[in-house]
Amino acid sequence: MHLVLVGTSHHHAPVELRERVALDHDQAKELAEHLGEAVCLSTCNRTELYLVADDVEDAERRSVAALAALEPQVEHALYRLRDQAAAHHLFRVAAGLDSLVPGEGEILGQVRGAYEAGTPGLVLDRVFRQALHAGRKVRVQTAIGESPASVSSAAAALAEQVFGDLEGRTILLIGAGKISEQAARNLLSRHARIAFVANRTLDRAHELAERFGAEAIPLEEIGPRLASADVVVSSTSSPGYVLDAATVERVRRGRQLLFVDLAVPRDLDPAIHELDGCYLFDIDDLEAIVSETLAGRRSEAERAEAIVAGEAEKFHEWQASLEVVPAIMSLRAHAEEIREAELRKAEGLLGRLDDTERQAVEAITSQIVNKLLHLPTVRMKQAAVSPDGVLYAEAVRHLFGLGKDER
Amino acid sequence: MAELLFWPALLFYGEAALGYVGEVRRPGVAGNAATWGVRLGWLAQTALLVVQAAREEGFPWGTWAGSLNLFVWLVVTAYLIWGCRRPYRLLGLVVMPIAAALLVVAKAGGGTGVGSKSDYSNVFLVLHVGLVLAAFAGFTLAAALSALYVWQERRLKQRATTILRRPAPSLATLDRLAGRTVLFSLPALTLGIGVGIARLVDQGERVDAVVVATLVTWVVWVAYFVLRLTGWSGRRAAYVALAGFVLVIVVRLALPATHFA
Numbered sequence A: 001m002h003l004v005l006v007g008t009s010h011h012h013a014p015v016e017l018r019e020r021v022a023l024d025h026d027q028a029k030e031l032a033e034h035l036g037e038a039v040c041l042s043t044c045n046r047t048e049l050y051l052v053a054d055d056v057e058d059a060e061r062r063s064v065a066a067l068a069a070l071e072p073q074v075e076h077a078l079y080r081l082r083d084q085a086a087a088h089h090l091f092r093v094a095a096g097l098d099s100l101v102p103g104e105g106e107i108l109g110q111v112r113g114a115y116e117a118g119t120p121g122l123v124l125d126r127v128f129r130q131a132l133h134a135g136r137k138v139r140v141q142t143a144i145g146e147s148p149a150s151v152s153s154a155a156a157a158l159a160e161q162v163f164g165d166l167e168g169r170t171i172l173l174i175g176a177g178k179i180s181e182q183a184a185r186n187l188l189s190r191h192a193r194i195a196f197v198a199n200r201t202l203d204r205a206h207e208l209a210e211r212f213g214a215e216a217i218p219l220e221e222i223g224p225r226l227a228s229a230d231v232v233v234s235s236t237s238s239p240g241y242v243l244d245a246a247t248v249e250r251v252r253r254g255r256q257l258l259f260v261d262l263a264v265p266r267d268l269d270p271a272i273h274e275l276d277g278c279y280l281f282d283i284d285d286l287e288a289i290v291s292e293t294l295a296g297r298r299s300e301a302e303r304a305e306a307i308v309a310g311e312a313e314k315f316h317e318w319q320a321s322l323e324v325v326p327a328i329m330s331l332r333a334h335a336e337e338i339r340e341a342e343l344r345k346a347e348g349l350l351g352r353l354d355d356t357e358r359q360a361v362e363a364i365t366s367q368i369v370n371k372l373l374h375l376p377t378v379r380m381k382q383a384a385v386s387p388d389g390v391l392y393a394e395a396v397r398h399l400f401g402l403g404k405d406e407r
Numbered sequence B: 001m002a003e004l005l006f007w008p009a010l011l012f013y014g015e016a017a018l019g020y021v022g023e024v025r026r027p028g029v030a031g032n033a034a035t036w037g038v039r040l041g042w043l044a045q046t047a048l049l050v051v052q053a054a055r056e057e058g059f060p061w062g063t064w065a066g067s068l069n070l071f072v073w074l075v076v077t078a079y080l081i082w083g084c085r086r087p088y089r090l091l092g093l094v095v096m097p098i099a100a101a102l103l104v105v106a107k108a109g110g111g112t113g114v115g116s117k118s119d120y121s122n123v124f125l126v127l128h129v130g131l132v133l134a135a136f137a138g139f140t141l142a143a144a145l146s147a148l149y150v151w152q153e154r155r156l157k158q159r160a161t162t163i164l165r166r167p168a169p170s171l172a173t174l175d176r177l178a179g180r181t182v183l184f185s186l187p188a189l190t191l192g193i194g195v196g197i198a199r200l201v202d203q204g205e206r207v208d209a210v211v212v213a214t215l216v217t218w219v220v221w222v223a224y225f226v227l228r229l230t231g232w233s234g235r236r237a238a239y240v241a242l243a244g245f246v247l248v249i250v251v252r253l254a255l256p257a258t259h260f261a
Helices: A015-021 A025-035 A056-070 A072-077 A083-094 A108-116 A122-141 A151-163 A177-188 A203-214 A219-226 A245-249 A270-274 A285-346 A355-384 A387-400 B002-025 B029-055 B064-084 B084-109 B123-159 B171-203 B210-230 B234-254
Strands: A001-010 A039-043 A045-055 A078-081 A172-173 A192-199 A213-219 A231-234 A259-261 A278-282
Touching: A001 A015, A001 A056, A001 A083, A001 A122, A001 B123, A015 A045, A015 A056, A015 A072, A015 A172, A015 A203, A025 A045, A025 A056, A025 A108, A039 A108, A039 A122, A039 A203, A045 A083, A045 A122, A056 A072, A078 A083, A078 A177, A083 A108, A083 A122, A083 A177, A083 A285, A108 A122, A108 B234, A151 A231, A151 A278, A151 A285, A151 B123, A151 B171, A172 A177, A172 A219, A177 A192, A177 A203, A177 A231, A177 B123, A192 A219, A203 A213, A203 A259, A213 A219, A245 A270, A245 B084, A270 B064, A278 A285, A285 A355, A285 A387, B002 B029, B002 B084, B029 B064, B029 B084, B064 B084, B064 B123, B084 B123, B084 B234, B123 B171, B123 B234, B171 B234, B210 B234
Parallel strands: A172 A192, A172 A231, A192 A213, A231 A259, A259 A278
Antiparallel strands: A001 A045, A001 A078, A039 A045
């Protein structure tokens, strides 16, 4: 039984191609069912088919055909991996090492979803369970997923560095564009409350404020509302400052405030940062922080790669042991047959024994068989990992006269 | 036996202090090793104190050096409450070098062995020395939290690019924890001083430099507490806490000779 992977990802195909082979949950489930023992992993960055088959070429052909049926051009952007290489790839994917942003956490849930929607047998069940384990292990044992990977998530993380838990903290959004919204969503995901949305066009402010359950205010009201805000996120297209240091000093009443200026040209007076208890980060500061955290992720990725390689090796050992399992089972069945046959032959003598004595004979003979077979069993499993491991199994079959049909 | 336990305690505290330096350079393995160093060192020192208590008939930490040994143990105990959590590891960078250095001073003064029994009564020593030392341990932790606050605030002001790569506890958390630690430590110091003064008056003894410095320390920490109630927080409160800690060190190290029997 071989593990086969055929797929494409952001490394091999542009988004125009990837979007044509992207499958939703139901489509992925349907395709997996159609292919037999299979799992289909489809995210915005990849579409991959994992199959288990005895005939590798046939499995690859069927997988390619299934993906080409969605988009013929994808055939040139497909990669094909087998057995340990395929498992290693899946473990890297689950650990976020193959992602656009190394260590991103969403992929682990997507791998779990694909596994649950697939039709896994023995091998796929094992490889996907191990992939989920590897993904969790990488997140626990390395800091790869701890630091933010975007400007808006960095802004939210900075707010946590000032205020700790953001629950109950109030946010004032200045500007109602996409950038403000993205930053707001990051803060919301950390339980902050979007209290005010200020914008030059009040209609647009109302639109965004409604989405967050906030109050829409004109730009002129920023000053008074600042008194009840903890974090100010600004992203307007205003040519000058929309908030100056004097206004902040007048209304803040000794409280700590975090200002995030995502606009170019800048919205917030840089002198705000000089005020006691006020921290202002502009787009350049945030980009420098993100660049540093991404460098940190990359260095953590080296440790993560070692963990993933170890897991791939374990899978290889397990998969190789599958080759000798039938031989071991045949050998044990053969030995058990001989034991039972010999006991039947000695029935005349054993018939005189009482139940306790009979049970003792059964136990002793079973123990002899087990002890005799223990070492050969262990050795065969160990040898299975080596390239000529199958030869051991063949030798055992030959020596003990075990037929292939005894599998 | 007591002397034998001193060395593993010092070794682990020293290892922890170095580990925390490594943690700042590259977070991960060094921090884990440091945390285990604190735990194992604390266990060794606890065993040392148990042996001292078992060998002596009375309160074994009534001398200056003995009380310093107990003080170190209390500081590390207080640190263990938070210090093993990942974001608070940086506290160890302040606490563990102090703990290791003071333990060496305690050893040099003969405070880690046996046979250092004080002339004072046990009840008085437990109440006076125990409470004052517990309070000082709390102030040391509050000062470490405040030092971390000043450092973290400085990183925010400097817009350090590594601020999210090596995150520390938030400013709000550090400020709150420092305040809470002082809230628990101040009554202990007040009671400890009260017991000491009561005995002083009862015995008709003279006020010495340690008593005066301890009272000044008490005033500074009361001021810290009152200022917090009036809205002081953040960097200014942290500086007051650090000033209070300087006085704690003066009381513990610079003026002890005339006070201990």
